[in-house]
Amino acid sequence: MSEEENEVELRCTIELMARPKEAAVDSLKKILATAEENGKKLRIYNEVYSEPKELEKDFYSVYVTFNVSSDIESLFNFILDYAPSTIEVIKPEKVDLPISSLQTLLNDISGRLNEMDQTIKVYSASNVLLQNENSELKKKLNITDENKK
Known part of the structure; x- marks a missing residue:
């Protein structure tokens, strides 16, 4: 089987959030x-970029839809590395x-x-440790959640 016969073509979308707008x-x-x-x-190929959409002050969402072709192993690695939000198989059947x-x-x-x-x-474990340390510090400094208000 030729390399072209083993080729798979996908249509994918990758999304991200960035600031500032130019960086998106x-x-x-x-x-x-x-x-x-x-x-x-x-x-x-066939990349189509969306216009950046402001989500919050100076924080933008943007996406690109594109075609990607290769052998199935390379495409699996691409998907695992870049986690497209949508994947459509164009060919083969x-x-x-x-x-x-x-x-x-x-x-x-x-x-x-x-x-x-x-x-x-x-x-997760680091987060639990930090929360425990934070609680201990609050106790030592006599800070309660009510003091924040």
């Missing part, structure tokens, strides 16, 4: 450029994937999920 679209352009550089086999490739993809997904789980647990 620039940040998305950098994300796509980095994705294309890092994923040597990725081809990103059917994918023939060897079991070894599927196993690699599933192990990559599992590995990433485990990394995220560990990170969440570490930050």
